Amino acid sequence: MSLSLLTFLCLGLYLPVWNALRVTQPYRVVGFRGEVELFCSYHHTGRHEPEELRVTLYRGVYREGKQEVCTSSFTHNQTSFQVEGVGEVRCRGQLGPGRVNLTISGLRGNDTDLYYCGIEVMYPPPYLRRFGNGTLLFIPEEPGCSLPEAQRTSDMGETSVRLALAGLVAANILMVISVVTFLLYQGLQRKRRFGGITQMISQNDGRFGYGNFQ
Known part of the structure; x- marks a missing residue:
């Protein structure tokens, strides 16, 4: 093998390793009040430290269809x-x-998605360009204008339950009154019936008794 070919192969195997860039990021981050902090770590292997970097945040499950959120250079x-x-999103x-x-x-x-x-x-x-492994940014929904509506719905539900319980109690009271x-x-009715029979027997006995003595 010639010396020039050997040198070419060595350089071809050596340079990509020497000039390498790796980007890592956390698996999941939870936001608070519409804000989230994301750390994009990078490891650069080269003769010189990068003097100018460009960082871009993308949103989307697939890299081919990702959406650029914000970008800037350092x-x-x-x-x-x-x-x-994009939209109301701001990046620092x-x-x-x-x-x-x-x-x-x-x-x-x-906005909860993979970034x-x-x-x-x-x-x-x-020039080198690498992407991180992706971070799921979970953004909890903050209570806003929909809170009074939810409160009204809750109050209406409680009122309906109270009305239903009041109706049930009233129905039970009416049933008890009806039974009593x-x-x-x-x-x-039973007293009147048996009382009349007793009175008739007493009159018959008295009348027949007096007739027998006469």
Whole structure:
């Protein structure tokens, strides 16, 4: 094998390892009041430290159909940024040792999704671009204008339950009154019936007795 071919193969195997970029990010992050902090860590292997980085936050399950949320660049002279993202989303970034600290605000419950960190080494060459493994940003739904409506619904539910219980109690009271009235009526009827029979027997006995003595 010629010396030039051997040198080419060695360089071909050596350079990709020497100039490498790896991006990692947490698996899941929970937001608070529409804001979330996301750490995009990177590991760069090269002769020189990156002097200019570009970080981009993407949203979407599949990388091919991901949506760009916000993007900005870092240099030695500018290590922080604040930009307007998509819709009401705002992004703030701070460059730290081996990572970019992203603060995303203006999020809502329906913004819960998978987000990817994309980091590019702009300078010095060679140009490198890598994506993180994705982070599930869970944004709890904050109570807003819908709270009074929910409260009214709850009050209406409690009122309905109270009315139903009151109706049930009233029905039981009426049933008890009806039963007591019926029993009293039956008692009076029975008393009248047996009282009349006793009186007739007493009169017959007296009249027949006097007739026998005469």
